[in-house]
Structures are given as structure tokens and as C-alpha cells.
Amino acid sequence: MRATLGWYKNQWLDIDKILIAANNRGLKFADGIFETILIKQNKPILFDEHLKRLEKSSKILKINFKINKLTLRKLINDGIRKLSLKNDQFASVRINYSRGTNEGRTLTINSTLVTKDLDNLWLEFYRIKPNFNPISVFISQTEKINEFSLISKCKTFSYNQAIQVLTEANEKSFDDSILLNTSGELCCGSTFNLLIKRNNQWITPRKESGCLEGIMAAKALKLNIVKEELIYPEFQDDDIIVAINSLSCRQINQVNNLKLSPKLDPIYFWNLLYN
Numbered sequence: 001m002r003a004t005l006g007w008y009k010n011q012w013l014d015i016d017k018i019l020i021a022a023n024n025r026g027l028k029f030a031d032g033i034f035e036t037i038l039i040k041q042n043k044p045i046l047f048d049e050h051l052k053r054l055e056k057s058s059k060i061l062k063i064n065f066k067i068n069k070l071t072l073r074k075l076i077n078d079g080i081r082k083l084s085l086k087n088d089q090f091a092s093v094r095i096n097y098s099r100g101t102n103e104g105r106t107l108t109i110n111s112t113l114v115t116k117d118l119d120n121l122w123l124e125f126y127r128i129k130p131n132f133n134p135i136s137v138f139i140s141q142t143e144k145i146n147e148f149s150l151i152s153k154c155k156t157f158s159y160n161q162a163i164q165v166l167t168e169a170n171e172k173s174f175d176d177s178i179l180l181n182t183s184g185e186l187c188c189g190s191t192f193n194l195l196i197k198r199n200n201q202w203i204t205p206r207k208e209s210g211c212l213e214g215i216m217a218a219k220a221l222k223l224n225i226v227k228e229e230l231i232y233p234e235f236q237d238d239d240i241i242v243a244i245n246s247l248s249c250r251q252i253n254q255v256n257n258l259k260l261s262p263k264l265d266p267i268y269f270w271n272l273l274y275n
Helices: 025-029 047-060 069-083 160-171 215-222 266-274
Strands: 004-008 011-013 032-040 090-098 121-128 135-145 176-181 186-189 193-198 201-205 226-229 240-245 248-255
Touching: 004 069, 011 069, 025 090, 032 047, 032 069, 047 069, 047 090, 047 215, 069 090, 069 121, 135 160, 135 186, 160 176, 186 193, 186 201, 193 215, 201 215, 215 226, 215 240, 215 266, 240 266, 248 266
Parallel strands: 135 176, 135 248, 201 226
Antiparallel strands: 004 011, 004 121, 032 090, 090 121, 176 186, 193 201, 193 240, 240 248
């Protein structure tokens, strides 16, 4: 059984054997997009939804994404078979797509060398255990989400802001961080969307806040479990706050100095969305 596996340029490799060229724009400028998909019962869950978001990101950023859907699904299914998962085990696959390799050191896009579409793609498979542990969060004082930026609407390779706010939170002895936008509106976490149960109603920050349209948050909206609202960081001690993404569902038990008392079964809630 393998814990990790990679695919690049038509080869199955160990993750640490995937070597990206120094002139690849994904490495050089973080000029690329990605999606991370849960593998459950040996299937990529919500594959179509993730692919649609990947395609949407490519259109917004004008990245020439031309991977055939059936080709991508076949590669992922081949990787799942190679992991030899038991039916009750979980894994994830990260789909990476770069704009391509660069000619010279210039930033301009028209300097991109001609490459085969699959040369811009690499896959990473990991055995995982979904994370349901509660967390404490700190509201970042150094970073804000630009709600007018196209970048905020896409999952890109650039995680500098997320790393900064996580470091900021850890230095203050919190597990993670949440961010406001430039107008002071509640937006998102470092790598997760926020769902809040208040006055017996689940709400989530509106898309106009600049938060990434998360797959799980979108599923909750589709099921009419939550509704979007303009939310300011005026938390109440009886709020139920959930940090959610495709691989985790964690209740937030503290925001700054405010400790939250209600309890939630995150596994039940997560399964509700995935089922």
C-alpha cells in the first residue's frame, strides 16, 4: 500500500520525484491553478463541481486549460487503483495546472513556450484522514481579502497570504486564522469557508465578500441548509461556527478571546453535505 503517489508527463512517480522546471511559470510566478478532491470509497467525490471551478478559474485568469474531462477522470481513477485503498479509507488528489514554461525571465504571458497540454498538468495523491478536530482562530490584523480582486475568486498556487495569517495566529497560540475583507466584512479562513449557526439559521459570508466559492459551502447553499449574508465579525458566545473545506469540517471553539460554548457533531454535518 502506498501513502503518496504522483503523476507527471505520463509517468507515475513518487511525490518527491516530480521535478518542475525552473522556467515553469507555476514555480517561478505561482502562475497556476489547482483543485483538491476527496477520495471516498475509491471515488473522487464531487469531481464535476471541482472541475467546473478549475475551468472557471482558468477562464478568469485566461489560462489555456484544455485537459479533456474523461482523460483527467481516467488518470485519477488509475491513481486511486494504485493507492490500493480499502473501502473505508480516504485519500485526496490535488490537480495542478500551470500556465506553462517561460521563455527568458520576463513576466509577460506571450513569452510562454509552446507546450503540450498534459505537460502543464501534474497530480498528487495522498492517503488522508479527514480532520474533525475543533480549532481556535484569530482574526488577522495584518492581512485583508481584496473583495474586488479576480485572484480572490480562484484557487491559485499562491498561498503567501494564507501562510502569513497562519503564522500570525500560531504566534499568538491560536490554531488558525480568519480574514476580513477591506471593508471589515467577515470573509473566510486561511484555507476554509465559514458557516455560522445563529438564531437557529445557518449563514455564510456572501460571495461579494471576496471569499472563494468553496465546494462544500456551495453544496450547503444548494441544499438550502445555509444562506449567504453580509456578516461582520460581531460574534456571540452561542454561535456555532464551522471551518469547512473538502477535506475537513472543524468546529471553531474560540475566536480571539471569545470562547464559544455550543457543540456540533462535525462528522454528521460533513457527511450530510457529502451524501
